[in-house]
Amino acid sequence: MGLLKAGAGALGGVLADSWRDYFYCDALNADTLVVKGMKRTSDKGRSSNTKGESNIISDGSIIAVADGQYMIIVEQGAIVDACGEPGEFVFDNSSEPSLFFGDDKITDRIKTAFERVGGRFTFGGDTGKDQRVYYFNKKEIIGNKYGTATPVPFRVVDANIGLDVDISVRCNGEYSYKITDPLLFYKNVCGNVEEPYTRDKIDSQLKSELLTALQPAFAKISAMGVRYSAVPAHTTELADALNEVLSEKWADLRGIEVASFGVNTIAASEEDERMIKDLQKAAVMRDPAMAAANIAAAQSDAMRTAAANESGAMAGFMGMGMANMAGGMNAGSLFNQQGGGGTPQSQYNVAAGGGFATGNGGGNGNGEGGWTCSCGAQNTGKFCSNCGSPKPAPAGSWTCSCGAENTGKFCSNCGSKKPEADTWTCSCGAQNTGAFCGNCGSKRP
Numbered sequence: 001m002g003l004l005k006a007g008a009g010a011l012g013g014v015l016a017d018s019w020r021d022y023f024y025c026d027a028l029n030a031d032t033l034v035v036k037g038m039k040r041t042s043d044k045g046r047s048s049n050t051k052g053e054s055n056i057i058s059d060g061s062i063i064a065v066a067d068g069q070y071m072i073i074v075e076q077g078a079i080v081d082a083c084g085e086p087g088e089f090v091f092d093n094s095s096e097p098s099l100f101f102g103d104d105k106i107t108d109r110i111k112t113a114f115e116r117v118g119g120r121f122t123f124g125g126d127t128g129k130d131q132r133v134y135y136f137n138k139k140e141i142i143g144n145k146y147g148t149a150t151p152v153p154f155r156v157v158d159a160n161i162g163l164d165v166d167i168s169v170r171c172n173g174e175y176s177y178k179i180t181d182p183l184l185f186y187k188n189v190c191g192n193v194e195e196p197y198t199r200d201k202i203d204s205q206l207k208s209e210l211l212t213a214l215q216p217a218f219a220k221i222s223a224m225g226v227r228y229s230a231v232p233a234h235t236t237e238l239a240d241a242l243n244e245v246l247s248e249k250w251a252d253l254r255g256i257e258v259a260s261f262g263v264n265t266i267a268a269s270e271e272d273e274r275m276i277k278d279l280q281k282a283a284v285m286r287d288p289a290m291a292a293a294n295i296a297a298a299q300s301d302a303m304r305t306a307a308a309n310e311s312g313a314m315a316g317f318m319g320m321g322m323a324n325m326a327g328g329m330n331a332g333s334l335f336n337q338q339g340g341g342g343t344p345q346s347q348y349n350v351a352a353g354g355g356f357a358t359g360n361g362g363g364n365g366n367g368e369g370g371w372t373c374s375c376g377a378q379n380t381g382k383f384c385s386n387c388g389s390p391k392p393a394p395a396g397s398w399t400c401s402c403g404a405e406n407t408g409k410f411c412s413n414c415g416s417k418k419p420e421a422d423t424w425t426c427s428c429g430a431q432n433t434g435a436f437c438g439n440c441g442s443k444r445p
Contacts, residue, residue, distance in 0.1 A: 020058055020060045020061050020062070021039050021040075021057060021058055021061040021062075022039070022040045022061065022062050022063075022064070023037040023038065023039055023040070023057070023061065023062070023063045023064065023133045024037065024038060024040055024063075024064045025037055025038065025064075025066070025069060025071075025135035026038075027066075028068070028069065028135065028137040028139070030139075030141060030142065030143065030199075031198050031199050031200070032137060032196050032197070032198055032199075033136065033137050033141070033179065033185075033190070033197050033198065033199055033202075034134055034135070034136050034137070034185070034186070034190045034193060034196065034197040035134070035135050035196040035197070036132060036133065036134055036135075036193065036194060036195075036196075037063065037071070037132070037133030037134065037135055039054060055129075055130045055131055055132055056129060056131055057073065057075075057091055057131040057132075057133065059091070059092060059093075060090065060091070060092060061090075061091045062088055062089070062090055062091075063083070063088075063089040063090075063091060063133055064087075064088060064089075065083055065084070065085065065086055065087060065088075065089055065135075066086055067086045068137065068138050068139040069086070069135050069136065069137070069138060070082070070083070070084045070135070070136040070138050070179070070182045071083045071084070071089065071133060071134070071135055071136075072133075072134050072136070072182060072183065072186060073091060073131065073132070073133055074130075074131070074132045074133075074134065074186075074192065075129070075130070075131045075132075076129065076130060076131075077130070077192065079183060079186065079187075080093070081093065082182070082183065084138070084182075132192070134186065134193075136179055136182040136185065136186075137179060138178065138179060138182075139178070140176045140177075140178050140259045140260075141176055141177050141178065141179075141199060141259075142174070142176040142260075143174060143176070144174060144175050144176060144177070144199075144203060144206070144207070145172075145173075145174050146172065146173065146174070146175060146207055146210060146211060147170075147171075147172035147173075148169075148170050148171055148172065148211060148214070149211075151168030151169060151170050151269070152168065152169055152170070152171070152211075152214050152215055152218065153166055153167075153168055153215055153218070153219075154166070154167055154168065154169045154218045154222060154228045154268070155167075155218070155219055155222040155223070156222065156227060156228065156276060157222055157223060157225060158225075158227075158280070159225065162283065163276075163279055163280070163283065165275070165276070165279070167228070167268050167269075167272035167275075167276070168268065168269060168272065169218075169228050169266055169267060169268045170265075170266070170267055171214075171231070171263055171264075171265060171266035171267075172263075172264050172265060173261070173262045173263040173264040173265075174262045174264075175210065175239075175258060175259075175260065175261045175262065176258070176259040176260045177206070177250075177256050177257060177258050177259055178256065178257055178259045179255060179256050180251065180255055180256060180257050181251070181255030181256075182255065183255065184252075184253070184254060184255030185254055185255040185256065188253055188254055188255075189202065189254050189255075206250075206256075209246065209249055209250070210242065210246070210258075213242055213245040213246050214242075216241075216245045217238060217241035217242045217244075217245050218231075218238075218241075220241040220244070220245075221234055221237050221238055221241055224237065228266055228268060229266070231263055231266050232263045232266065235260065235261050235262060235263060238261050238263075239258050239259070239260055239261040242258045242261060243257050243258050246258065371391055371392070373386060373387060373389055374387075374389065375387045375389070379391070393405055394407050398418055398419070400413065400414060400416050401414075401416060402414045402416065406418070424444055424445070426439060426440060426442055426444075427440075427442060428440045428442070432444065
């Protein structure tokens with residue numbers, strides 16, 4: 001009885017599996033990564049192809065592939081075919097021939113079918129084969145949230161001020177990934193699944209590895225001069241850096257890559273923020289002009305505070321004078337280090353006696369770089385602001401043939417040497433250059 005049942009089962013199974021099949025996959029949602037293909041049979045009683053094996057794909061079967069999907073055919077556990085182009089795929093290389101497909105004559109196909117009956121009979125009427133269709137989601141898998149439970153090191157590099165320091169930041173946001181190599185994903189991740197393989201089965205592992213890769217990825221973009229506060233504007237570079245770090249575990253092992261990386265917030269601790277600002281402020285003071293401006297601003301604030309002193313303005317100014325006598329950097333000298341540019345007309349220091357001394361450390365009445373016109377007006381420009389008279393030439397100056405006024409031995413405009421003085425010898429023996437003798441007063445001959 002058992003042999004008869006096996007023979008009947010083998011014959012019925014071969015005939016049932018000789019129909020051409022149509023495999024398809026419903027729309028893959030964002031949570032489904034891999035799903036087994038379904039064999040279409042009519043639920044209205046019209047189809048005669050209802051008794052075939054679900055894991056047998058007859059020769060000439062049609063497999064539909066939609067946009068955003070990738071299809072593979074697995075036979076006896078090995079991948080035998082694959083297709084990533086949308087459209088209709090005809091499987092014409094199956095080890096299960098169909099009575100209704102092929103270039104052979106129908107009589108030859110019937111003969112081949114009966115030969116298969118003998119093979120199935122040895123398996124008790126069963127097929128002895130396993131063929132499956134799997135569909136992979138090629139779309140971007142979005143909405144994967146992440147967040148650093150502990151601070152992640154971030155290297156801050158600022159070549160302008162020579163800053164290179166490590167701080168700790170916290171960040172959170174979302175990232176997306178894509179299956180770029182379905183064959184690797186099938187071999188190393190999902191395997192021969194019966195139920196849909198969803199993202200929740202792998203998300204925890206991916207998130208853990210992503211957070212581990214953040215540190216070297218941050219190091220790569222910080223080396224490009226990107227500050228941590230500017231990271232949200234460089235998410236493309238960050239995604240590339242993450243893919244580079246994760247290439248061995250994700251791309252080469254699982255066939256997936258980071259598609260995009262979004263940063264909602266990224267912040268350093270208050271202590272690190274304060275340290276960076278202090279270092280930047282200190283570095284700015286390397287510029288003499290900036291340092292002088294800062295000192296001048298501080299002196300102005302101090303003078304206003306002294307003027308509002310409840311014990312009297314004079315007591316406040318005396319305190320400033322004592323601070324000046326204790327020593328410190330002078331704003332005027334810092335301005336002079338910039339070649340004289342931006343030098344203030346006067347600087348006020350509180351004298352020990354309680355009054356004001358005008359000028360840079362003593363008071364010549366003209367202010368640093370100033371001059372007094374014959375009309376009595378104090379000026380700093382080339383012409384008097386009161387009468388318009390030109391600034392008198394410095395003592396010992398001479399006019400070059402090019403028209404430039406100079407005080408040195410060579411012209412600052414054309415480089416010509418200062419002409420030798422026209423000397424003459426008086427009858428008294430004295431050497432002179434002017435119109436009269438400097439010794440006896442005789443007129444030049």
